[in-house]
Amino acid sequence: MLTLTCLGGAGTVTGSKHLLTHDGRRILVDCGLFQGLKNLRELNWEPLPVPASSIDAVVLTHAHLDHSGYLPRLVADGFTGPVFATPATRDVAELILRDAGYLQEKDAEYANRKGFSKHSPALPLYDLADAEASLEHFTLAEFGEETALPGGARLRFRRAGHILGAATAEIDWAGRRIVFSGDLGRYGDAMMVDPEPVERADYIVVESTYGDRVHEPGDPVDRLGDVIERTLKRGGTVLIPAFAVGRAQLLLYYLWQLKRAGRLDSTPIYLDSPMAIDATGLLHAHLADHRLDRESCRQMCAIAEYTRDVEQSKAITASAYPKVVISASGMATGGRILHHLKAFGRDPRNTLLFAGYQAAGTRGRALLAGKREVKIHGEWIGIEAEIVDMSQLSAHADSDELMTWLSGFRAAPARVFVVHGEPEASDALRVRIRRELGWEARVPRPEQVFEL
Numbered sequence: 285m286l287t288l289t290c291l292g293g294a295g296t297v298t299g300s301k302h303l304l305t306h307d308g309r310r311i312l313v314d315c316g317l318f319q320g321l322k323n324l325r326e327l328n329w330e331p332l333p334v335p336a337s338s339i340d341a342v343v344l345t346h347a348h349l350d351h352s353g354y355l356p357r358l359v360a361d362g363f364t365g366p367v368f369a370t371p372a373t374r375d376v377a378e379l380i381l382r383d384a385g386y387l388q389e390k391d392a393e394y395a396n397r398k399g400f401s402k403h404s405p406a407l408p409l410y411d412l413a414d415a416e417a418s419l420e421h422f423t424l425a426e427f428g429e430e431t432a433l434p435g436g437a438r439l440r441f442r443r444a445g446h447i448l449g450a451a452t453a454e455i456d457w458a459g460r461r462i463v464f465s466g467d468l469g470r471y472g473d474a475m476m477v478d479p480e481p482v483e484r485a486d487y488i489v490v491e492s493t494y495g496d497r498v499h500e501p502g503d504p505v506d507r508l509g510d511v512i513e514r515t516l517k518r519g520g521t522v523l524i525p526a527f528a529v530g531r532a533q534l535l536l537y538y539l540w541q542l543k544r545a546g547r548l549d550s551t552p553i554y555l556d557s558p559m560a561i562d563a564t565g566l567l568h569a570h571l572a573d574h575r576l577d578r579e580s581c582r583q584m585c586a587i588a589e590y591t592r593d594v595e596q597s598k599a600i601t602a603s604a605y606p607k608v609v610i611s612a613s614g615m616a617t618g619g620r621i622l623h624h625l626k627a628f629g630r631d632p633r634n635t636l637l638f639a640g641y642q643a644a645g646t647r648g649r650a651l652l653a654g655k656r657e658v659k660i661h662g663e664w665i666g667i668e669a670e671i672v673d674m675s676q677l678s679a680h681a682d683s684d685e686l687m688t689w690l691s692g693f694r695a696a697p698a699r700v701f702v703v704h705g706e707p708e709a710s711d712a713l714r715v716r717i718r719r720e721l722g723w724e725a726r727v728p729r730p731e732q733v734f735e736l
Contacts, residue, residue: 317353321645345466372449445469492705495713
């Protein structure tokens with residue numbers, strides 16, 4: 285008997301972990317960290333419903349933290365098997381997991397030094413050494429090639445757009461074909477390739493991040509230029525919390541387009557995220573994973589001043605000169621963006637521009653919902669800056685684009701499982717699938733077991 289159990293990414297847009305079990309063997313598709321609401325983050329500290337040592341392999345659709353960030357903890361808890369990923373996903377995961385381990389160490393140290401944690405001492409979920417240990421488990425699987433998995437299963441990755449290396453995962457096991465969407469990218473994205481169609485599946489597991497909405501139409505370059513220009517006219521700084529992998533690079537591309545059009549003149553642009561800097565460099569190493577040629581990559585990457593060390597970052601915070609600052613993390617949950625938010629968020633001349641999905645329980649979601657006070661490092665900070673939401677810059681397919689990908693299947697699957705979305709978004713996509721395609725669709729509950 286083949287079963288599917290969602291250990292994360294069910295009823296929430298984070299912590300994706302989907303467990304396939306057959307004849308005593310287990311394959312985990314994605315191994316994400318829960319983020320956002322405190323009750324979700326606390327799940328990271330709880331043991332999985334199955335022992336880590338009992339999982340035979342992990343299949344990683346892409347490297348974003350909510351899909352890969354639990355890997356170091358899984359390894360520390362006893363997982364010894366391979367982690368199958370595309371080459372670019374392996375490279376991006378190295379950046380993301382090392383950074384996550386390092387930041388958790390530093391955040392725990394900072395909390396202990398300042399005394400604002402409820403725990404004594406504050407401890408990291410995992411550290412840099414754990415992150416590095418998890419990287420030793422990676423096994424590369426190329427796009428389009430069939431790869432053998434433990435227990436007689438077979439894997440095929442196809443391009444999903446979204447970020448470098450992102451894939452949909454087709455797994456054939458026990459006479460069934462299950463296709464996992466991972467996170468699907470946009471169609472016609474300026475940088476990333478379109479999601480590849482998949483023709484057949486017995487079961488589909490599809491994300492629903494934007495399952496209940498369609499992205500705002502219009503040219504994102506023009507709108508971004510308008511926001512920056514009006515901020516500069518009032519002597520302000522545009523601060524952009526951005527995911528270090530994906531959004532930071534797309535922002536550089538659009539800012540390059542604005543520079544070429546003569547709209548930003550000599551406006552200083554800073555990329556203040558060591559991980560985003562390294563991820564930008566990976567564009568050159570994985571040209572087949574995106575639309576840009578080598579020369580466009582070079583010119584795009586040259587428009588910003590890259591700041592790696594802390595003193596350079598502090599100098600940006602201290603400067604009152606109008607500028608554009610791109611910094612991680614994308615939902616303002618940690619990293620250097622918090623120090624900039626404390627400095628620039630209080631001034632009404634400045635603008636905070638959100639360029640991606642903001643999960644429930646994050647500072648980004650709170651600000652977009654109208655809150656004008658956020659807690660940072662144990663201190664409540666009043667926010668007077670202009671708040672701008674540019675969902676056009678999202679790396680996630682919207683509801684229409686999710687339906688476009690699903691429509692690429694030539695025959696109806698036995699069932700579609702709608703995951704990786706907040707409850708309203710998942711249910712809205714479920715309804716669309718049943719109404720427009722006539723397919724059976726379910727929104728799994730956490731740890732609900734389905735026989736396939």
